Amino acid sequence: AQSVTQPDIHITVSEGASLELRCNYSYGATPYLFWYVQSPGQGLQLLLKYFSGDTLVQGIKGFEAEFKRSQSSFNLRKPSVHWSDAAEYFCAVGAIGKLIFGQGTTLQVKP
């Protein structure tokens, strides 16, 4: 069955530090992969997506993610975190017109 796992429920980083949020998926075919961000009290906004091609994808707000088929992973990265990045982040895999979401990772940013 298709599934998405985000191993880290909560992460705290200092402002200006680098960030990596982990995502592992289980899917039988070539996956469509997404990262969404949910700021407090807001809906979900798409950060980036992978369908095919270059395994390193760039998104909005300075985020990038790398698809690694051998590891079934799609980790999200940012070189330097800003206080405004504090939010909840969701990884998702597209499956037959639907999205399957991970449990989410809450990012806290220390001044």
Next chain:
Amino acid sequence: DADVTQTPRNRITKTGKRIMLECSQTKGHDRMYWYRQDPGLGLRLIYYSFDVKDINKGEISDGYSVSRQAQAKFSLSLESAIPNQTALYFCATSDWTRREQFFGPGTRLTVL
């Protein structure tokens, strides 16, 4: 103006009451979805619709029903609300060519 709107944004109701959450979109997408979000569980799919005549159950459809009144409108009903349906509910839309989904702002529902 927002492309995907949800009404109401907040609702408090009592156990046993019937409640309807509404979703409208101006994106012209055929596909619409209802999710619920619970802390630590991410978003789980309740129902989805690929066009006006197509309704499908998602992962957690028990206790819910939906109506697709038009391409732009997709409503979620709780026939007899119970406290464990307290959650944040999201509507989303997509078109099959892009696959990504666009989310509304959410409805926070509390069942007492």
